[in-house]
Structure formats: C-alpha cells, structure tokens
Ligand SMILES: Nc1ncnc2c1ncn2[C@@H]1O[C@H](COP(=O)(O)OP(=O)(O)OP(=O)(O)O)[C@@H](O)[C@H]1O
C-alpha cells in the first residue's frame with residue numbers, strides 16, 4: 147500500500163460505485179418528450195383535480211420561455227429535455243398495510259442498498275415512506291402519526307385528500323417560475339412527499355423518505371412540501387441511492403418548507419446517487435431547489451451529506467421573514483473522480499433579529515471540482531441581523547479543486563456578518579501516524595475525513611449519522627489497497 | 628528481537644543512514660544519543676516503515692523476520708510502536724476514538740473481534756490513571772491544541788494501550804516538565820517486562836536517570852559510532868560530542 151499523495155490520489159480514483167444494480171420492476175412509462183399534452187397526461191394519470199392541471203400548465207408555459215442557467219461553476223453536457231420520459235410508475239400499484247406484502251424484488255433491492263426495511267422497522271420512531279421511481283409504494287407508521295393529526299403521505303395523495311392545504315402552500319416558497327428547473331418540476335412532478343404538523347404538535351418520530359431512481363432514461367421530479375404549523379416541530383430525513391446507469395439521469399426536485407410562528411423544521415439529507423464512472427461517464431445530474439420560509443421565531447435547519455451525482459447544483463435556502471427567526475445550513479459535500487458539485491445556501495434576512503449559521507465542509511478527490519456558493523442577504527428593514535459562515539475544504543491529491551464564493555449583500559448597517567474559510571490537505575504525516583498505530587490507509591482516510599466533517603455529522607439525527615459516516619467511507623475508501 | 632545490519636537509507640536521494648547496525652534483545656533498554664541531524668528520527672521512521680524513506684542496503688529483522696517489505700501498519704500489528712518526536716494532529720477525532728480504532732485495527736489483524744466497550748473503558752481508565760491523564764483530556768481532538776508535554780504524554784498513553792513488543796521513544800522527554808517526566812518515565816518502567824524492549828532517543832542524561840538503559844549508543848552521521856553502558860551517557864553530558872567526532876574522523 148502506498149502513502150504518497152500521488153499514489154493515494156490514484157487509489158481514490160479506482161473506487162467503484164457500491165450500489166450499482168438495476169431492479170427489474172415492470173413500469174408504466176409515458177412516451178419521451180415534453181409538451182402540453184404530456185403535462186395533461188401526467189395530471190390525468192394521477193387523477194388530479196382541474197386546478198392542479200392548470201397549475202402545471204402555467205408552470206410549463208413559463209418553462210418554455212426560460213433558458214437553462216449556466217452560471218454555476220459546473221460543466222456538463224446539457225440534458226436534452228425532449229429525449230426524457232417524464233413519467234414512470236410501477237405498473238402494479240399496490241397499497242400495503244404491512245411491509246410483508248411488498249414485492250420481494252423491491253425488498254431485495256433495499257437489502258442490496260444496505261437500507262433493509264427490516265432494519266428500518268426495528269429502528270423505533272422511524273416512519274419510512276419509500277418513493278420508488280416516482281410513486282410511493284409503501285408507507286409505514288401512518289397510524290401513529292394520524293393519532294397526532296400529522297399528515298405524512300405522498301404529494302399525489304395530498305393533492306386529492308388535503309387539497310386545501312396543498313392549494314394554500316404549494317408554490318408559495320418556490321414559485322412555479324422561480325428558476326428553470328423549478329418550473330420544469332412544477333410542470334411534470336410525478337410524486338414526492340407531503341407533511342403537515344398541526345399547531346403545537348411535536349412530531350414523535352423522525353420522518354424519513356428514501357428516494358431513488360430506477361427506470362432507465364426516466365428523469366425524476368420529486369416535489370416535497372413540509373408545513374409545520376405554529377409551535378410545532380418536525381425532523382425530516384431524506385436519503386437516496388441510485389442504480390448504475392450509462393446515460394446521465396436528470397433529477398430536478400423541489401422541496402418547500404414552511405415554518406409558521408414558533409415552529410421548527412429540521413431537514414436532513416443523505417444523497418448518494420451514482421456519481422459517474424472513473425471516466426466521468428454516466429451519473430446523475432442533480433439540480434434541486436430547496437427553500438424554507440420562517441415566520442416569527444421560527445427555525446429551519448438544513449443538514450446535508452452529498453456524496454453522489456455527476457453534477458450537483460443545489461442551494462438549500464432560508465427566507466427569514468419573521469422577526470427572531472433562525473436559519474441554519476450544515477453541509478458535507480464529497481466529490482471524487484469527475485464529479486462536480488456547486489452547492490451552498492442562501493440566507494435571506496428580512497425580519498429583525500434574524501440569525502443564520504452556515505457550516506460547509508467540502509472534500510475533493512480525483513479530478514473533481516467542489517464549489518461552495520453562499521449568499522447572505524440582509525434586507526434594508528432587517529435590523530440586527532447576524533450571520534456566521536464557515537467554509538472548510540479538504541483536498542486529496544493535486545488534480546481536484548475547491549472553490550469558495552461567498553456573496554454578501556447587506557442593506558442594513560446593523561448587520562453583523564462573519565465569514566471564515568480554510569483549505570487543508572490530507573497529509574502523508576497524518577496517514578503515517580495512523581499506520582504506525584496499526585490503522586490501515588483506507589481507515590486512516592475515513593478517520594481524517596470523519597474528523598473533518600464532525601461538526602456537520604453531529605447535526606444529523608442518530609440513525610442518519612451512522613449511515614452518513616458509512617457513505618463517506620464508501621465514497622472515499624473502498625478503493626485503497 | 629530487533630536486529631539491524633549495515634542499514635543504508637535515503638530520502639529524496641539523500642543518504643541519511645550510512646551502514647548502521649544495532650541489536651536489541653527482549654527485556655533490554657537501549658538509549659540512542661547523538662547530535663542534531665545525525666539520523667535518529669530517520670532510524671525510528673525507517674524501523675516503523677515510513678514509505679518516504681528508501682532502504683538501499685542492509686537489513687532490518689524483527690523477531691527473526693525480515694520486515695523491510697512490510698507496510699507501516701503491518702509492522703505496527705507485529706508490535707512495533709514509535710512515539711513521535713512531533714506527534715501529528717487529527718482534528719475532529721478524539722483521543723478515545725483514535726485509540727479505539729487503533730486497538731481494534733490491531734485486533735482485526737490478529738483475527739480477533741473488536742474489544743468489547745466495557746473492557747476498552749476499563750483499560751482506558753487504568754492506563755490514564757497510570758499516566759495521570761484526566762479523562763476530559765481523552766475527549767479532545769487528537770493532538771489539536773495540545774501543549775508539547777501533553778502531546779508526549781498522549782503518545783505514551785497510546786503505547787500503554789497498545790502494549791507493543793518494541794517501543795521506540797523519539798525524544799519523548801523534550802517538552803515534558805520535571806514532574807511529567809517522572810510520571811511518564813514511571814509509566815514506561817511499569818510497562819517494561821522481560822518480553823518487551825525499549826529504545827529511547829534522547830539528548831539528555833536526565834531521562835536516563837529514570838529509564839535506566841542497558842546500553843547507550845552514539846549515532847553520528849548515519850552510523851552508530853560508539854556503544855557503551857549508562858556511564859557513556861554521563862560522559863556525553865559532561866564532554867559533548869566533539870571528542871567523538873574527533874575519534875570518528877581520526
Ligand atoms: N525530507 C527530507 N529531505 C532531505 N533531508 C531530510 C529530509 N528529512 C530529513 N532530512 C535530513 O536528514 C537528517 C537526519 O534527520 P533526523 O530527523 O533523523 O535527525 P535527528 O538525529 O533526529 O535530529 P534531532 O536531534 O534534531 O531530532 C537531517 O540532516 C535532516 O535535514
């Protein structure tokens with residue numbers, strides 16, 4: 147085994163995607179391409195009410211007029227939007243009461259992913275709503291939640307069953323025309339999750355959804371809407387993995403969070419989509435719009451661990467509208483081989499005494515590029531806004547890059563904004579030190595990376611932290627030796 | 628236990644060790660002294676298997692086996708430990724987590740299961756007490772912000788936890804205050820047995836009052852140029868290295 151930078155770097159590059167497989171479940175797919183008829187067809191397939199169809203069409207018309215953005219620090223061959231099929235639902239669409247009834251092949255898939263449902267069921271307090279290729283196929287713990295008045299279901303179900311809530315909040319944080327990908331998502335989203343926590347209720351369990359992409363050539367357009375009513379609390383977990391594919395797969399999700407007065411939402415993501423092969427081919431394009439709105443004294447925390455995707459373009463943001471509201475962003479982004487990540491956050495301070503914290507940890511290996519892009523904006527009427535940002539980069543080898551683009555726009559003189567940034571390299575001396583104590587190079591790297599990421603890993607709920615650590619190890623080791 | 632013959636080693640094509648020989652038997656304590664830049668730390672790194680050093684000639688045998696081709700972690704698994712002259716920081720990893728990982732890595736190499744948590748805790752408490760280490764200290768990031776003396780004490784703590792067959796202590800005394808020196812030396816002595824061996828690298832006779840060596844060697848310009856008993860250390864302290872240089876060049 148080798149310890150020089152050069153050799154270390156080479157070893158990192160030989161890592162293969164651990165979760166590369168494909169599940170053969172019969173699917174019902176619409177013809178490729180996108181036009182008004184397709185949008186109508188999606189809406190019809192999902193038995194949506196008229197207002198929803200109109201809402202989608204409005205988004206589609208806006209999208210047609212829009213240009214795909216290319217200002218992020220990423221380079222890729224732009225997807226051909228007319229060669230994608232915009233809808234794919236497993237043909238058998240059963241409604242399960244118990245997980246025992248789930249298609250054994252699906253269960254097998256999850257076992258391969260190492261997120262066996264058996265295990266998940268044992269983890270008391272975790273309700274899993276599995277989104278498999280655009281349509282929810284299993285929901286658990288629904289009854290416990292229902293007793294508290296908590297709604298946790300697929301967005302399609304919510305559109306039908308809780309249309310008042312959906313109508314009131316959908317698109318209020320991320321409008322249909324917000325950006326190119328959000329508009330596309332608004333027009334064609336096929337599924338996703340919906341969550342409502344009533345006034346004063348503390349959600350008794352972590353709500354968790356596993357997303358994955360399964361059908362070759364199908365873009366996935368998830369839509370998530372989480373509403374925490376006054377003085378309520380919810381912790382929401384989102385995790386995903388994807389089977390190996392040759393073509394790039396497009397993913398353009400929209401997540402909207404609404405925290406009403408005194409409410410708190412914790413939203414944690416572990417993302418591990420296929421990052422592309424060593425040659426940079428294949429892999430998921432991940433263009434996500436995630437945004438939360440905080441009313442008075444409300445708090446939203448985004449925590450994310452990003453290890454996958456060929457191209458990631460993602461800025462979970464907080465609009466701190468209410469006085470004394472708090473926004474937090476904790477992120478670990480790992481890039482290897484030819485992966486490109488351009489992630490960060492936007493903290494928009496509108497209310498008085500609003501506070502935001504940004505902790506970003508970027509880890510780059512191979513020939514990858516890892517960029518942090520953050521905007522801290524303080525409105526002219528936001529008195530005493532405070533922000534603290536810290537962006538740390540860890541480099542492995544000499545062919546990768548780490549970039550930090552902090553943007554600050556403060557229109558109020560009372561704003562206090564602090565920004566700190568560091569860049570470090572995994573040193574041969576650190577690795578030798580570990581080796582000398584009997585720790586092999588692979589484990590040494592995992593240890594150093596975990597230490598580097600600790601502040602963010604600590605923010606994850608326990609169940610997720612273990613999985614996240616495993617992912618970090620998989621995405622950087624596995625290769626050595 | 629350790630037998631080195633005619634060892635030549637270089638780094639970046641610069642020869643540092645130039646035909647060095649030493650033999651250490653179980654139960655023995657050897658001291659290596661010598662001027663700055665003589666190659667003492669290089670010798671420890673080469674024994675421990677640091678990749679950057681190239682062995683161009685000679686042999687290193689540990690318990691009768693040529694270990695020259697072994698990786699550093701494999702040598703550690705065989706029971707070679709080195710206390711670093713300059714211990715390295717690993718931010719975000721606690722002393723406890725690090726030592727746990729190290730112990731379990733060694734056990735894995737021996738085909739053993741992870742050490743049960745309660746056993747680990749008991750051992751940590753015992754060794755921390757031996758070296759007068761506060762438990763709070765063990766939750767801190769490894770070597771990050773540690774004082775010079777704390778770093779050295781932490782090295783010996785790890786040695787105590789790992790119970791190596793051969794421990795090389797590279798200037799473990801530098802940076803320690805007088806009380807700490809006694810504690811650390813006492814710790815090392817308690818860990819001594821008829822089956823293990825220690826090589827102490829030091830500039831000062833003082834340490835050798837506490838860890839009494841069976842042999843003292845002078846390393847000069849990449850070679851052991853003089854060996855003797857503990858009296859040699861006293862002589863060096865009194866006279867410095869000039870007379871040795873003269874002997875060598877004469
Ligand atoms: N990477 C390197 N490139 C070139 N020369 C090196 C390198 N590393 C060490 N050396 C040289 O090797 C020689 C021996 O260094 P070493 O650290 O072994 O000395 P030492 O005997 O431990 O000294 P000290 O008493 O100061 O600790 C020194 O001249 C040093 O400059």
Ligand SMILES: [Mg+2]
Nearest residue numbers: 667668669712
């Ligand atoms: Mg030295």
